[in-house]
Amino acid sequence: MSETPTAESVPPPAPGAEEYLALDFANSAIALPGGHFIDLLGTPEATNRWLTERGLAPADAGVQEMCAAQLRSLREHLRSLFAARVAGLPALPAALSAVNDALSKAPTAALLYWDEKNGPYRAAPCPTNEILDRALAALAANAADLLTGPDADRLTGCGSTPCNRYLLRHGRRHWCSTRCGDRARAARAYARRTRPEA
Structure with a gap:
């Protein structure tokens, strides 16, 4: 069941999301307890x-x-690559192709322009129809940096x-938020209390 995101329902960014925009992007689809789901890219307006x-x-x-x-399609491909990396499995070829396709959309050089008043200058063009390509390329490049970096x-x-959600582990912590850590600890405590005696 998808719900409209509110400040209370959306967990804080997972550890590492501040450093890697691709991690924040992959975590824009959030599964919550009780079968609830939040998609921060669920509508064109939300996207x-x-x-x-994020300045994209x-x-x-x-x-x-x-x-x-x-964007949602690229997100699912990135999630697939993250899952493969975490599990130590080979990546799906379709996911690699999707990321490489997005990477190839990035402009490689700033163009030369001429201003009547100030003369020549270089700038990367960004007409409206290229905004999406630039966003896809930036997210794919950031994901590639994460997957191949330290x-x-x-x-x-x-x-x-x-x-x-995915996160960058710090020490032993492997929860994306305090809320998830509390839920995991409560589940373990409940399992210990309800375990039948041997």
Whole structure:
């Protein structure tokens, strides 16, 4: 059951999400107890807000459903790559292709422009139709940096059921939030109390 995100229902960013935008992106689909689900990219408006808050699109980008769907698709491919990395399994070829396709959309050079008043200058063009390509490329590049960098060994899934978020492990902590840690500890305590005596 999908619900409209509120400040109370959305957990704080998982450890590492401040360092890696791709981790924050992968965690934009949140499973909550009781079969509830929050998708921070669930509508074009929500997607535009998420991109704007992270500096990936202007507030007036006018994200349409097709763009939101492309972002959700990339998110699922990144989640697949993160899951493969955590489990030590080979990556799905489709996930690798999706990330490489997004990476190839990044502009490689700033173009030359000429201003009547100040003369020549270089700038990367960003017409409205390229906003999505730039966002996809930035997210894919950040994910590739995480998966190939020194923090890759710290990548893990939250250890609290039903949470589906990823985080960078710090020490022994393997929960994405205090809420998930409390829920996991309570579940362990309940299991100990209700375990039949041998």
